[in-house]
Amino acid sequence: MLKFRSAGSVLAGIVLVICLTLTAAAQELTREIVVNIPEFTLYLYENGIVIKQYPIGVGTEVKPSVLGETEVINRVKNPTYYPIRWWERGLEPIPPGPDNPVGTRWIGLGIPSYGIHGTNNPASIGHPVSSGCIRMYNHDVEELMDLIRVGTKVTLIYQTIRLSQDPLLNTKTITVHPDIYKYNTNTTETVMIMLEERGWTDIHLEALGALLENPSGLPQPLPLAVDCVINGTRMEGAAVKFGRQYYVPLVDDLAEYQFEDVKLWDREYVNVTELAEKLGFGYQISDSIELFNVEFMLFEESTGVQAFLQDEQLFLPVEELSRALELPIPTSLAAHTEKINGVEYLRQADSFRWGLKVTWNYPERQAVIVLPLIYLDGEALGAAVIREDWIYVPYAEPVFELTAVAPDELSSLYGIETVQAGNTFYVPEWLIQWMLPGVELEIIYP
Numbered sequence: 001m002l003k004f005r006s007a008g009s010v011l012a013g014i015v016l017v018i019c020l021t022l023t024a025a026a027q028e029l030t031r032e033i034v035v036n037i038p039e040f041t042l043y044l045y046e047n048g049i050v051i052k053q054y055p056i057g058v059g060t061e062v063k064p065s066v067l068g069e070t071e072v073i074n075r076v077k078n079p080t081y082y083p084i085r086w087w088e089r090g091l092e093p094i095p096p097g098p099d100n101p102v103g104t105r106w107i108g109l110g111i112p113s114y115g116i117h118g119t120n121n122p123a124s125i126g127h128p129v130s131s132g133c134i135r136m137y138n139h140d141v142e143e144l145m146d147l148i149r150v151g152t153k154v155t156l157i158y159q160t161i162r163l164s165q166d167p168l169l170n171t172k173t174i175t176v177h178p179d180i181y182k183y184n185t186n187t188t189e190t191v192m193i194m195l196e197e198r199g200w201t202d203i204h205l206e207a208l209g210a211l212l213e214n215p216s217g218l219p220q221p222l223p224l225a226v227d228c229v230i231n232g233t234r235m236e237g238a239a240v241k242f243g244r245q246y247y248v249p250l251v252d253d254l255a256e257y258q259f260e261d262v263k264l265w266d267r268e269y270v271n272v273t274e275l276a277e278k279l280g281f282g283y284q285i286s287d288s289i290e291l292f293n294v295e296f297m298l299f300e301e302s303t304g305v306q307a308f309l310q311d312e313q314l315f316l317p318v319e320e321l322s323r324a325l326e327l328p329i330p331t332s333l334a335a336h337t338e339k340i341n342g343v344e345y346l347r348q349a350d351s352f353r354w355g356l357k358v359t360w361n362y363p364e365r366q367a368v369i370v371l372p373l374i375y376l377d378g379e380a381l382g383a384a385v386i387r388e389d390w391i392y393v394p395y396a397e398p399v400f401e402l403t404a405v406a407p408d409e410l411s412s413l414y415g416i417e418t419v420q421a422g423n424t425f426y427v428p429e430w431l432i433q434w435m436l437p438g439v440e441l442e443i444i445y446p
Contacts, residue, residue, distance in 0.1 A: 031148055033154045035154070036157050037067070037156065037180070041053055041054070041055060044147060055125050055137070056125060056126075057127055057128070057129055058130060059128060059130050060131075067158055070111050072108065072148055075108070076107075079102055102115075102117035102118060103120060103136075104141070104142055105118050105138070105142055107144070114133055115133055116134040118137070118141045119137070158185065160185045160186050161185065161186065161212075162175040163194055171244075172221070173219040173220060173222060174219070175217065176216065177217045186213075188209055191212065202226075204223040204225040205225075206265055207242070208222075208223055221242045228290075229288055230290075230291045236249075237249045246272040246285060250268040250269060259278070272289055277310060278341075280293075280315070294307040294360065296368075305321050308345055316346045317343055323421075326422035326424040372443050375444065376441055378440070381393060382396055390428050391428070393427065393428075394425070395426065407425035416428070429441065
């Protein structure tokens with residue numbers, strides 16, 4: 001049985017085909033090619049948005065690629081390659097095939113003898129090795145030719161510096177490409193103009209200069225200048241905010257330390273987190289970086305001893321604190337100390353093992369040491385200490401006056417072990433009560 005289509009359905013089909021054709025043509029007309037020479041990248045835009053990007057090879061410094069605006073004037077599939085003035089040089093055209101220097105596609109430009117083409121040397125992509133043409137991988141140029149038409153606008157630019165800002169994290173970045181043609185484009189003055197146009201300020205110029213001198217072609221955080229304050233004193237030379245990390249200038253006094261996260265810009269900078277952890281600093285970051293030490297206080301006076309901070313935990317320098325407070329170190333304490341940078345430290349949580357109580361919370365600048373106080377008939381003798389589970393009290397002048405026995409005679413006369421810390425002698429609590437019956441010996445824990 002024969003079936004016939006109505007004139008209306010045929011007309012509708014024709015209209016649909018025409019509409020689809022016009023839509024495709026309209027899309028092609030809104031597409032344009034932008035080639036950034038020093039970036040070795042070809043961009044295909046549609047309505048101002050990048051829809052494709054491809055790696056390319058470009059002209060050498062001696063035969064640089066031409067800059068400016070042009071358009072596609074022809075498209076050739078499997079082209080024959082004609083060497084320049086081949087008839088005068090006794091050369092023959094090279095037919096399509098694996099030996100053809102322009103590969104599988106030729107996209108001619110409105111610049112005489114210039115085009116975008118494939119290659120029989122894939123290793124040349126990403127390098128300035130051509131005589132000015134734009135080389136592409138064969139599979140890339142085949143795809144590109146299907147996406148453009150004769151008349152497509154082509155712009156060749158030389159942009160070695162690019163600024164951008166992440167729309168989600170707001171991270172400001174800078175990409176610096178090598179100035180392959182030595183056009184002197186990677187200068188601080190050039191970047192400052194670009195920064196002023198965007199209204200970006202507080203740039204760390206020295207770190208920026210180092211990035212310009214060592215172009216990587218990769219996005220880098222834009223270095224921002226940040227003040228650094230150490231124990232209330234502003235540091236000479238600004239620190240650097242680099243993305244989400246902060247770096248402070250590395251001073252000569254820290255040369256003995258081995259740091260891992262170091263940036264070499266105009267000088268060496270070390271990650272503030274690593275610096276704080278190795279030196280025992282606390283730190284806070286807001287509009288500036290603040291590094292601080294924690295000072296031990298006793299009876300509302302400074303001991304002159306600073307704590308070591310690590311992961312917001314406080315450590316007591318045992319020997320230094322022993323000298324400052326004239327406190328003996330019990331032998332049992334060694335089982336609970338740990339060595340940091342060659343120094344023995346005791347954790348705040350273990351301070352009770354030394355008969356101390358230390359009150360401190362991060363990020364306070366002072367840690368308060370609390371010691372039990374010993375009183376003899378209401379007169380203060382000083383701080384008592386715990387040693388081998390015994391309470392030891394200072395053999396102070398009031399005790400000596402009552403006993404008339406010198407501290408160094410206690411061992412020979414009574415066989416009593418005394419403990420000396422600095423100029424202070426300590427004896428067991430029970431000895432005082434035995435030698436001075438009837439006196440009131442009172443221990444008060446603040």
